[in-house]
Amino acid sequence: MLKNFFIIAYRSLFTQKLYSIINILGLAIGLATCITMVVFVESELGYDELIQDHERIYRASVDFTPPNSPAQHFAQAQVYNAERFKAYFSEVEETTRLRAINLPLGHGRDLFINEGVMLADANAIEFFSLEVIKGNSKALNMPNSIVLSESSALMYFATTDVIGQTLQLANRITLKVTAVVKDLPKRTHLNISALVSMATANEFFGDTQWQQDQSFNYFTYLKLAQGASGEALEAKIPTYLEDHVKRGASDMMTFKLMPITDIYLHSHRYGEMKDNGDISTVYSFTIISALILLIASVNFMNLSTASAAKRAKEVGVRKTLGAKKHHLIAQFITEAVLLSYIALFIALALVQASLPLFAEFIGKTLEFNFYYDVSVLAMLLILGLFVGVVSGSYPAFYLSSFKPVKVLKGEVTQGKSGILLRKLLVVLQFSVAVILIIATLVASNQLSYARSIEQGYDREQTIVLQRLYTDEASLQRSALKTQLLTHPNIVNVSASSAFPTGSIVDAYGMTHPQTNTFQTMPVLAVDEDYFTGYQIRFLSGRGFSRDFPADELVMPSEEQSNFSVVLNKKAADSLGYTPQEAIGKQFKAHLTQGSLSIVTIVGVTQDYYFSSLKSAIRPIYHLLQRERGNTLSIKYHGDTALVREFIETTWAALIPGQPIELSHLEDRFEQLYQQEDKELTVFNLFAMLAIFIACLGLFGLASFTTQRRTKEIGIRKVLGASVWDIALLINKEFSKQVLIANVLAWPLAYYIMQQWLASFVYRIELTIIPFLIAAGLAFAIAWLTVGSLSAFAAKARPVESLKYE
Amino acid sequence: MLKLKKISKVFSTELVETYALDSVSLTVERGEFVAIMGQSGSGKSTLLNIIGLLDEIDDGQYTFDGTDVSHLKESKLADLRKDNIGFIFQSFNLINELTVFENVELPLIYQGLSKGQREQSVQQILEKVNIAHRKDHYPQQLSGGQQQRVAIGRAIVAQPKMLLADEPTGNLDSKNGEEVMRLLAKLNEEGVTIVMVTHSDHHANYAHRTINVLDGHIVSQHMQDVRYA
Known part of the structure; x- marks a missing residue:
């Protein structure tokens, strides 16, 4: 059988x-x-399921909402949060902290800045179930200890037999290798290439005050007791904040707990370890x-x-x-x-x-x-x-x-239900195809819109250098700038705390001049050449200038220091001033606890897109603060390779102890949308496949219909129907289905794309055009498929089709 | 009306070539009523299809109404058919999805007549073939004789110069067959040229002339002495 x-x-x-x-x-x-x-x-x-007890491990992150400002979501918390959580909440069984170092590590001339080098608590190895292959898990107990991953060990020493070897951190701290751990598995949100014992922090920071640091720099992980719930713990956080954080500040800050296994797919906070x-x-x-x-x-x-x-x-x-x-x-x-x-x-x-x-x-x-x-x-x-x-x-x-x-x-032979079902199925296929076409069109429109929109600053022929905050580099900053400017093709060099395509996270406290309420001001430290370099247009007032020495903010030499600020339009708006009114206005700023400065507004620039279009333009307070110029933006003309080579040799001569980190601003800009681009391409590909398969189906079905109606076609031809008449006849049947498919697909596609576009702050309007194009395409595809077949059938001599009995 | 000169039609399969028609010559005058007879497979239907411009010839020359149509393209042939020839089939070949009225209307649609013109002509024809009372019915709801009358109505609605009938009575009982033959004879009297394939000697007698086909050849022709009224 x-x-x-x-x-x-x-x-x-x-x-x-x-x-x-x-x-x-x-x-x-x-x-x-x-x-x-x-x-x-x-x-x-x-992700992260290989970590033991992963179901009990959470990461505590800070949500910070300054008054009158949008919330900021940090991946990290403050240095002392871990310890306080453990003391306050009985559910917290164990904690560990990681802090990215971002300074050169190595020996001799083999220096690398690797984002995976972390300051880590002594228990980190066991906490994250790192597999020790040399040394033991107590390796982070002592100061000046470093634990290397297998590939880091191989990179620095070409062997994993490295216990007792030494490495230099930031050219001033000697670290002894105390263990080697296996490289992390692929599926982890952690990025660890080396761990430096937290006991080294005193030497690293140069004082013991580091444990009072207010900034959000520490990845903070909590392991809860068996049976404790993260949600229940999070619910208790407001009480904790009231007890531990100063009145006023507790309204601005809260903690979010996220299961460690959720971080990779669900967390998109500022300062994540990895993309x-x-x-x-x-x-x-x-x-x-x-x-x-x-x-x-x-x-x-x-x-x-x-x-x-x-x-x-x-x-x-x-x-x-x-x-x-x-x-x-x-x-x-x-x-x-x-x-x-x-x-x-x-x-x-x-x-x-x-x-x-x-x-x-x-x-x-x-x-x-x-x-x-x-x-x-x-x-x-x-x-x-x-x-x-x-x-x-x-x-x-x-x-x-x-x-x-x-x-x-x-x-x-043709049960009515069979025909109806087949029609329904064709409708279904074409609905899906139409939705996919619309989605593809809208998505690519949005992404090209993001690119084409006037960013408000000039990103062409700009090279950026990063990490000038190290001891060695910051000493050479002005020398570097001077030397770079000697090259005939380099037209502008400006230092700033961040550059466009990045994020602004620094903020000081201030008092709103109109309402007298306390708020934060997001600050971007720049030098006198920043605005000219990026060609940022002024709506009123002036940029910083060497002719006005009082512009500069010098910290923390005096209790009271006065300085100038350049606002973007958004900031002026938030203070309730038009760009013209704002000039000369003053307000109070609080740079450190208890200090007071009088700030004078000297200029207002137009709004420019500092970050990706996914986030709204935020207020920016530009300060003239040379020592915070962590990045250098170099504007040039002419041959890129030549300029680049000059920059590299100049850097190597002035800052030999630190590898250069150079990138092109246009590349950075592209990278902002790279992920979406790739996803869109994949999406396009699959949409095309879907449409192709739908066409295959339609083709097959149409050929059956044509066959089924062969005799009818013959009769009609004998009666004088032309090829065109016949093609039209067969197409009419399918056109109806394609039409219904469109009617069904449009509202659905509209809803889906509205939802998608909502994730962009600056977005295209959803017009009818992509819908019409999709419908047109669907009809064209259907007609071509069916038309070619029926034309073929119709062209045959009628006697052929009449034989079909 | 038409002139076939030494035309041949070959059906070839992978193994053999069969001459369905072998060097056949035939002339049909305007107003004539010709019957073609022969056994199954003799080539009579092929001959009719060629006369009706439904099938192409492999050899010879075919002149239709003064035009050499031996090597015309299908689209040109379609135009000629549309304007000159009406067809009647043994199995009626009505379109089941269309009503009686719509079936008869079809040729006029393809000729591009206006709706008003069409309605008038169709109504007239339906009365002529005596089926007007069933005009909103579908073919399956009619008897064989009624269906064939509809088919004849459809064949003549566009006022063709020539009517081709392939065993028009083959699927009908004798009473209905007789009725159809009388209708054809009447149309012929009104001036329509008719070529008909039939198995029936009796029905062949309605024609002016009978042609006998055997193995792809015309083996004999004779004129009818008596015409049934």
């Missing part, structure tokens, strides 16, 4: 070549997409791959049901010969499963071929070694079986229910 099934299945595969190809190809693409997406999604899940993933990407990729598989399966059902008429006679004959309904169902499902496995086989080949490209493109390591893994292999077999059975079941039941007498008389 089974053999007979397979023989028939095999033969019908070959006799209906076109439909078999369409079926298998569509399903193979669908399955390949689905597998690729599962591999991707799988690689994004399960985290995004749950919405995982969702959207999952949805789109499910849709593609759905479309492919729908094709399958559709085509099989449509070909029912062709198989009807076979069913009749078999039934007369004694076949029972279940025999026939089994037969048709066997056929479907056979097709599905062939498709799966092709899909696996497709995945093997395309996964490396896809992985490289999205910048991840993706692996799919199904042949090594029995469980994956089993899953794939089940997937093939599932797709085969599900997509084969409807056709099987439909076909097997034919009445033999009617079928043999040739009375069959």
Whole structure:
């Protein structure tokens, strides 16, 4: 019996070549997409689950909301929070802290600044379940100890036998290697290449006051007691704040606890250790791959049901010969499963071929070694079986229910329900395709809008240097600037605490001049050349100038120091001044606890997009504060390579103890949108695949319709219908379905894209144009597909079609 | 009206070539009523299809109404058919999804007539073939004789110069068959050229001339002595 099934299945595969190809190809693409997406999604899940007790570990982060300002979300907390939490909350069993160092580490000339070098509490090794391969887990107990990851050890010493070796931190602190740990697993939000014992902090910071530091610099992890709940703990935080934080300040600050396993996909705070993933990407990729598989399966059902008429006679004959309904169902499902496995086989080949490209493109390591893994292999077999059975079941039941007498008389065949179902399925496919086209269009419009929008500053031919805050570099800052300016192609060099495309996180306290309320002022420290260098336009007043020595803020030489400020328009607005009114106005600033300064507004610039368009333009208070020029922006003209080389040699000569960190501002700008770009490309690709599969289905279906109506076409031609008349006739049928698909898809697409656009502060208006284009495309695709077929049928001599009885 | 000169039609499969028509010559005058007879597979239907411009010839020359149509493109042939020829089939070939009225209306739609013109012509024709009372019915709801009358109505509604009938009575009982033949004879009297394929000697007698086809050749022709009224 089974053999007979397979023989028939095999033969019908070959006799209906076109439909078999369409079926298998569509399903193979669908399955390949689905597998690729599962591999991707799988690689994004399960982060930090290798850490022991991960279900009890939370990270405490600060939400800071200055009065009259939007909230800022930091990944870190203050240095003392961990200890206080542990003392205050009985649920907190253990804590550990990490603090990024960002200073050169190495020996001799092999110096590197690596963001994964952290100051860490003594228990960090055990806390994060780091696997010690040399030394022991007590390695962070003593001052001046450093624990290296395996690859760091290899980088510095070319061996992992490094216990007792020494490294220099910031050219002034000698650290002894006390342990080597295995590199972190791929799936972790942690970025650790070396840990320096927290006991080294006194020497590192040069005083013992570091434990009073107010800034948010410490990644703070809490391990809760067995059975304690993070949510319950978070609910108690307001009480903690009232007890521990000064009145007034407790309104501005709160802590958020996030399970460590959620950080990678759900946390997008300022100062994350790594670029985290995004749950919405995982969702959207999952949805789109499910849709593609759905479309492919729908094709399958559709085509099989449509070909029912062709198989009807076979069913009749078999039934007369004694076949029972279940025999026939089994037969048709066997056929479907056979097709599905062939498709799966092709899909696996497709995945093997395309996964490396896809992985490289999205910048991840993706692996799919199904042949090594029995469980994956089993899953794939089940997937093939599932797709085969599900997509084969409807056709099987439909076909097997034919009445033999009617079928043999040739009375069959197109049950009304069958036709209706197929129409519905086509509508469904096209709805999905239309939604995808609209989404693709809107998304690419938005992203190109983000690029084209006037940023308000000049980013062309600008090189930026970072990390001038180190002892060595900050001493040489002005010398570096002077020397760079000697190059004929360098037209401007300006120092600032951050540069555009970055973020402004520094803030001082101030009193609002109109309302007399306390608030913070987000500050950007710049020098006199910043505004000219970036060509930022002034709406009123002037920029900082060497002609006005009183502009400068010098800290902390005096209790009372007065200085000038340049506002952006947003800041002027928030103070209630027009740009013209603002000039000469004064307000009080509080740079340190208890100090008071009088600040004079000397200029107002137009608003410019300091950060990505995803966040709104915020008030900026530009201060003239030379010693906080952590970055250097170099404006040049002419040959980039030449200038770059000059910058590098100048740096090497002046600051030999620190590797240069140089980048092009335009690259940085591109990077702001790189992730979206990549996602969009992947999305485009899958949208195109979905549309392609939908077309395959439509093509198959249209060819059946054409075949079914061959005789009618013949009659009409005999009566004088032209090729065009016939093409129109067949297209009319499908046009209706495409129209309905559009009607269904539009509101849905509108809703989805509104939601998506809402995540951008500066966004395009959702116009009808992408909807019209999508509809146009859908119609064009349908017409081309169906039209070509029906034209082909219509061109044949009518006698051919009349023979069709 | 039409002139076939040594035309051949070959059906080839992978293994053999079969001459459905082998060097056939035939002339049909305007106003004539010609019956083609022959056994199944003799080539009579192929001959009719070629006369009706539904099928192409492999050899020879075909002049239709003064035009050489031997090598015209399908779209040109379609135009000629539309304006000159009406078809009647053994199996009626009505479109099941359309009503009687709409079936008859179809050729006029393809000729681009206005709705008013069409309605008038169709109504007239339906009365002529005596089926006006069923005009809103679908083909399946009619008897065979009624269906064939609708088919004839559809064939003549565009006032073709020539009517081609492929065993028009083949699926009908004798009473209905007779009725259809009388209708054809009447149309012929009104000036329509008719070429008809038939198995029935009796019905062939309605024609002016009978042509016998065997194995792709015209083997004999004779004029009818008596015409049934």
